[in-house]
Amino acid sequence: MRVNLEARAAAAESRRAQTRARLIKAAMTVIAEKGPEASSIEDFVASAGVSRGTFYNYFPTYEDLLHALNTEISEALDKTLEPVGSEIDDPAVLLATVTHRIFAAYALDPVRGWLALRIESVAIPRQAVFEARFDAVYRSAVASGRFRDCEVAAARNLAFGAFRMGQRDMVLGAVAPDHAVDLVSLILIAFGLTPSESIKISREAFREAKEATRRPD
Structure with a gap:
């Protein structure tokens, strides 16, 4: 009996995960096409093939869904970028490499790239993972003399904007x-580098990002 109950619980959890993933995927496609303000819950449930009540079981509000989408995009991208930090010592090269990798990742998955832009127009809490990553790289670059010393929030706004x-x-x-x-x-x-060094670093990072997208997993 215990084995059966555990199996049933596992099966139910698997179904819930699949339904949530289906809603997330449907919402990504709809919002990327229509934008968050023009999209509705009816659009999501129709695309996912579930009822409105099912939607609310997973996301009590529309904002909860947007936050879940933003989290998923950010975490997936951060996981892709995680190995890069251990391979590069120069923080200027690291910043260029990460930025070009993100551009390349969104070019490979335009739905996610467009969705990330659309979500930026909605007043939901921003994901801190990329802000923290940038701040750490910038402070390291300042400490090593690679970047000029200025308020990190100002530098972040310039780069992110x-x-x-x-x-x-x-x-x-x-x-x-x-x-x-x-x-x-x-x-x-x-941030303080010379034009000649900046373009050299950027070109090499761009080339490396293109090569990385062609490599098998």
């Missing part, structure tokens, strides 16, 4: 993917 605008233009097809080379180079110049 430039990234979002670049990502937006790339998603819309307004610029080519190699637009990121000049964009990242300008960020590094703003």
